[in-house]
Structures are given as structure tokens and as C-alpha cells.
Amino acid sequence: MTNSGTKLRVEDKLYQNRYLVDTGRPHIKVRPHKQPSANLLALTRVCPAKCYELNDKGQVEITADGCMECGTCRILCETSGEIEWNYPRGGFGVLFKFG
Amino acid sequence: MQMIKEEFDAIVIGAGMSGNAAAYTMASDGLKVLQLERGEYPGSKNVQGAIMYANMLEKIVPDFRDDAPLERHLVEQRLWVMDETSHTGIHYRSDDFNEVKPNRYTIIRAQFDKWFSRRVRGAGATVLCETTVTELVRDAKGKVIGVRTDRAGGAIYADVVVLAEGVCGLLGTRGGLRKMLKPEAVALAVKEMHFLPEEVIEQRFGVKGSEGCVIEAIGTISHGMAGLGFLYTNKESISLGIGCLVSDFAAKMESPYALLDALKNHPSIRPLIAGSEVKEYAAHLIPEGGYKAIPQLFGDGWVVVGDAAQLNNAVHREGSNLAMTSGRIAAEAIIQVKRRNDPMTKRNLALYKTMLDKSFVVKDLRKYKDMPALLHTNARNFFTTYPLLMSQAAQNFMRVDGTPKIEKEKATTAAFIKARSRLGLVSDAIRLALAWR
Ligand SMILES: Cc1cc2nc3c(=O)[nH]c(=O)nc-3n(C[C@H](O)[C@H](O)[C@H](O)COP(=O)(O)OP(=O)(O)OC[C@H]3O[C@@H](n4cnc5c(N)ncnc54)[C@H](O)[C@@H]3O)c2cc1C
Numbered sequence: 001m002t003n004s005g006t007k008l009r010v011e012d013k014l015y016q017n018r019y020l021v022d023t024g025r026p027h028i029k030v031r032p033h034k035q036p037s038a039n040l041l042a043l044t045r046v047c048p049a050k051c052y053e054l055n056d057k058g059q060v061e062i063t064a065d066g067c068m069e070c071g072t073c074r075i076l077c078e079t080s081g082e083i084e085w086n087y088p089r090g091g092f093g094v095l096f097k098f099g
Numbered sequence: 100m101q102m103i104k105e106e107f108d109a110i111v112i113g114a115g116m117s118g119n120a121a122a123y124t125m126a127s128d129g130l131k132v133l134q135l136e137r138g139e140y141p142g143s144k145n146v147q148g149a150i151m152y153a154n155m156l157e158k159i160v161p162d163f164r165d166d167a168p169l170e171r172h173l174v175e176q177r178l179w180v181m182d183e184t185s186h187t188g189i190h191y192r193s194d195d196f197n198e199v200k201p202n203r204y205t206i207i208r209a210q211f212d213k214w215f216s217r218r219v220r221g222a223g224a225t226v227l228c229e230t231t232v233t234e235l236v237r238d239a240k241g242k243v244i245g246v247r248t249d250r251a252g253g254a255i256y257a258d259v260v261v262l263a264e265g266v267c268g269l270l271g272t273r274g275g276l277r278k279m280l281k282p283e284a285v286a287l288a289v290k291e292m293h294f295l296p297e298e299v300i301e302q303r304f305g306v307k308g309s310e311g312c313v314i315e316a317i318g319t320i321s322h323g324m325a326g327l328g329f330l331y332t333n334k335e336s337i338s339l340g341i342g343c344l345v346s347d348f349a350a351k352m353e354s355p356y357a358l359l360d361a362l363k364n365h366p367s368i369r370p371l372i373a374g375s376e377v378k379e380y381a382a383h384l385i386p387e388g389g390y391k392a393i394p395q396l397f398g399d400g401w402v403v404v405g406d407a408a409q410l411n412n413a414v415h416r417e418g419s420n421l422a423m424t425s426g427r428i429a430a431e432a433i434i435q436v437k438r439r440n441d442p443m444t445k446r447n448l449a450l451y452k453t454m455l456d457k458s459f460v461v462k463d464l465r466k467y468k469d470m471p472a473l474l475h476t477n478a479r480n481f482f483t484t485y486p487l488l489m490s491q492a493a494q495n496f497m498r499v500d501g502t503p504k505i506e507k508e509k510a511t512t513a514a515f516i517k518a519r520s521r522l523g524l525v526s527d528a529i530r531l532a533l534a535w536r
């Protein structure tokens with residue numbers, strides 16, 4: 001399966017969800033790095049909302065708008081300090097209608 | 100905000116299963132309770148399969164059947180072992196489950212949590228949503244005396260804080276109450292809601308009225324990772340999902356949505372969801388560390404309940420009932436300490452653990468204490484090799500092709516030994532039996 005094919009499908013999936021994005025206040029940040037660790041790199045595949053992507057310099061970037069706040073990336077990369085993870089402000093973020 | 104000046108008997112962080120059980124129990128007893136929830140409404144952040152176990156809710160809200168949003172009561176459970184093209188399985192269906200007070204129901208969490216929260220308010224608790232608790236407040240001696248939130252207005256104080264913050268448990272880990280979860284002690288699950296007309300669900304699963312059927316499956320669907328797929332029938336929808344250990348996802352760099360798509364396209368699943376309209380895609384963690392992962396449960400001015408305390412029985416796929424029960428028991432312990440006019444110290448709150456240890460929650464988790472490690476270290480055998488062998492054996496048994504039966508049996512046995520060696524098979528069987536004991 002090609003990466004772009006996968007991406008398209010996740011975006012379609014996320015499109016069904018409701019979000020209240022806290023514009024300008026991302027709740028997750030990736031620390032600047034030269035080369036990602038294995039865990040950080042894995043997030044480009046493992047994040048269920050595909051928020052993490054490789055840029056053309058081989059570094060991992062995040063766009064947290066589609067984040068479902070599952071916490072997987074925190075488990076894998078917070079202890080090493082590679083990412084900074086917080087909940088969105090109260091009321092913001094994903095709004096599950098069914099869950 | 101004016102109310103921040105007030106002081107509460109208890110602050111409950113989180114309005115999920117455990118938080119609602121705790122807040123309801125304490126408020127019903129007349130305690131002054133403040134419950135804080137970061138979601139727009141209770142349930143807006145919560146994900147479950149979801150099977151709800153009636154007995155544990157009944158102990159908290161005896162008349163819940165009057166108005167709780169229940170989807171279907173379960174009369175049939177299917178346990179499947181799957182390979183790429185087939186499933187082998189056990190089905191258990193019984194008319195005994197058509198009782199006046201059924202034992203298990205499917206629910207939709209966002210709706211269920213809203214209902215539970217209405218009951219919590221009805222019992223007299225103050226519930227504030229859209230409020231993320233950012234920090235625990237402590238006195239000079241380290242006792243937890245309140246919380247700070249992301250709303251303007253400073254700290255809010257209470258005699259005791261109940262951490263019902265769910266599996267991520269940010270406050271507890273950042274406040275040094277417990278360690279960060281390990282990737283091998285937690286699963287990531289993704290799930291979709293497939294909508295279909297009620298009659299279609301009834302026909303496809305052979306159920307009528309509010310009867311329901313659930314399927315749980317292991318096998319090649321988890322690509323060699325320790326994982327489980329599930330399909331639960333609701334009134335007008337099907338919950339379909341799959342979860343695997345986070346450590347396995349990271350090591351194999353697998354995409355959860357690719358796994359879910361493969362499951363949807365499996366020839367045994369596809370016809371069951373054909374023509375459905377997908378209305379939501381969700382992801383959530385599930386604690387899988389079992390008994391050995393249970394952290395410190397109480398301290399000066401605080402207790403922790405539910406998923407935040409890792410109270411989840413991965414073998415039986417139970418979590419919400421352990422969450423509700425631990426919330427209720429923590430509340431009952433707090434009520435007792437309060438009645439004696441004793442302070443909410445670590446020593447006095449130890450009562451919660453004493454009571455919890457006597458309940459099914461800790462007893463069940465202790466029974467399976469070696470299971471997580473076994474399944475984690477042997478994922479490939481238990482989740483791929485054995486399922487493949489089982490389906491081969493089943494096909495060997497069913498297919499009539501002129502091969503003498505005795506040769507078929509020999510071939511099946513040989514396949515098992517080739518894949519895992521005689522010693523490997525025996526040792527896996529023994530270890531599984533020991534972990535099950
Ligand atoms: C896919 C899936 C399927 C499952 N299937 C089943 C099943 O079939 N049967 C079963 O019994 N169990 C099942 N479980 C497990 C079950 O969902 C959990 O055990 C249960 O929800 C735990 O309840 P809880 O109250 O501890 O946590 P949650 O229900 O997660 O509640 C925690 C609450 O705290 C809030 N919160 C967290 N931090 C803060 C903060 N800082 N400030 C304010 N609010 C905060 C959250 O928004 C949330 O509302 C499943 C879980 C998953 C993910």
C-alpha cells in the first residue's frame with residue numbers, strides 16, 4: 001500500500017469526526033531534531049490519525065488538528081523529551097458523538 | 100467564578116465510568132462533590148467497544164434500566180480464530196440470557212456517559228465540563244488539597260481528590276503519584292461506527308427485538324502483534340474495531356487504520372457490514388498490564404480509580420465494570436472516613452485498597468497476573484502461528500478430497516510440530532495453563 005493511499009483514507013475517516021480546533025494553540029509539539037529516534041519515526045505509521053509526517057529533510061513534524069487524543073505518541077516519545085504533550089484546553093479537540 | 104471560593108468534600112477528576120460512579124455514590128450520601136471534565140460534554144472524549152456489565156452498574160444505580168440508553172442485551176457471543184480467508188470459532192448462544200434483568204448490554208459511550216452524568220447531577224453533585232484540570236495542589240507537607248484548572252480563577256480546594264482521569268493519567272504521572280505507562284502495558288485500539296437499519300442487523304445476526312450478538316477475534320488480523328478484533332451489535336449500528344499493544348505497533352511500524360481496513364475487508368467480516376454508513380472513527384488506549392501494573396492506589400488527600408489505576412481485565416475484555424466498581428468502592432471508603440470525622444490521610448484512605456482487594460476487581464486481576472507477560476513475549480505464537488494451525492486443522496477436517504482420514508490427522512499433527520516443535524507446544528500449553536490458573 002502506498003503512503004499517499006493510506007493518507008487519503010485516514011483523512012476520509014477523520015472527516016466524519018467532529019473537532020473544535022484551538023487555532024494557534026497546538027496541544028502537541030515535536031522538539032526540533034536532526035534525526036528522529038526509532039519511536040518518533042514509528043509515529044509516522046502508528047499515530048491513528050496520521051498527525052506525524054516526515055518532511056523532506058527526514059525530520060518528523062506534527063499537525064495535530066485531526067488528533068483523537070489517544071496518547072499513543074505520549075507513551076512512546078514523552079519520556080525521551082522528543083515531544084511535549086498536553087490535553088487541549090477544556091472543550092477543545094475531538095468531540096466523539098458515539099465513542 | 101464565584102463557586103471557586105467554596106470548599107468541597109471531594110473533587111472528582113473525570114466524568115467517565117469510574118468518575119461518574121464515584122461522584123454519584125458520594126453525592127447520593129450527601130457529600131458536597133465537584134466533578135470536573137475536560138470534554139464539551141461527558142463522554143465526548145471516551146471510547147469503548149462497548150459491552151456494559153449490568154451487575155456492577157446495578158450496585159450503583161439500581162433502577163438504571165428505567166432510563167439508561169442501552170442498545171442490545173447479549174444473547175450470543177462468538178470467539179473467532181481467523182486466518183486470511185477463514186474463521187474457526189466457538190459460538191455460545193442461550194435463551195437464558197433473555198431474562199427480565201439481562202446481564203450484559205451493548206452501549207454507545209458518548210450517550211451512556213451523558214445519561215450517567217444526568218444521574219450524577221440529580222444526586223446533587225456539581226458537574227463542570229469544558230474544564231481541564233492542569234495540576235494537583237498540595238500543602239507544605241505534600242498532601243493533595245485541591246486542583247488547578249485551565250479556567251480563570253485559581254485553585255479549588257477539597258478534603259480529597261478522586262483521580263478518575265482514565266488511561267492516560269496525565270495528572271497522576273506528572274504529579275509523581277505513579278509511573279508513566281510502558282508501551283508493552285497498553286494497547287491502542289481503533290474503532291468505527293457502522294450504521295445499518297435495525298432489520299438488517301437482526302437478519303444478519305439472527306437476533307430479534309433488543310437481542311444482540313458480539314464477535315471477538317484473534318489471528319492473522321493483528322499481523323503477528325498481540326491484539327484482538329471485535330464486532331459488537333448495537334440497535335442500529337455495528338461497532339467494529341481492533342487493538343494491539345503499543346510496543347508491537349512501534350516495533351513493527353504498523354498503521355492501525357490499515358489493520359482496521361484489512362479487518363473490514365476480511366471475507367468473514369465484509370458481508371456483516373456490507374452497505375453500512377460509517378459515521379465515526381475513534382482511537383483510544385486500553386490498559387493491559389494487569390495485576391502487576393497496578394500503581395499506588397491512595398495517598399494523602401487522594402485516591403485513583405478505573406483505567407488510571409490500570410484496573411482492566413484484558414483477558415476477559417472487561418474495563419468499565421472494574422472502573423465503576425473501583426469508583427464506587429473509593430467513594431464508600433471516603434464516606435466511611437468522613438463519617439468518623441477523620442482526616443483524608445494516606446493512613447485512613449488505605450481503607451479503599453483494603454476494600455478493593457476483597458472485591459472481584461483485584462481478585463480477577465490477580466488470577467491472571469502472569470498472562471500479560473506471556474502474551475507479550477509469545478505474541479507471534481499465540482496470535483499468528485496457532486491461529487493458522489487451527490484453521491489448517493479445521494480445513495483438513497472439513498474438506499472431503501479422497502485423502503484417507505488417518506493421513507489427514509497425521510498431516511495436522513505434523514504441521515503443529517513443524518511450526519513450533521513438540522517441546523515448544525508443550526511449554527506453551529503449560530505456561531498458558533499456569534497463567535490461567
Ligand atoms: C476500544 C475499546 C473497547 C473497550 N471495550 C470494553 C468493553 O466492551 N467492556 C468494558 O467493560 N470495557 C471496555 N473497554 C474499557 C473501558 O472503556 C474502560 O475501562 C473505561 O472507560 C474506564 O473508565 P474510566 O472512568 O477509568 O476512564 P474514562 O472512561 O476514560 O474516563 C476518564 C475521563 O476523565 C476525563 N479527564 C481526563 N483527564 C482530565 C483532566 N486533566 N481534567 C478533566 N477531565 C479529565 C476524560 O475526558 C474522561 O471523560 C474498552 C476500551 C476501549 C478503548
Ligand code: SF4
Pocket residue numbers: 028046047048049050051052064066067068069070071072073074382
Ligand atoms: S495522541 Fe494519538 S491521535 Fe493524537 S497525535 Fe498522538 S498518537 Fe496521534
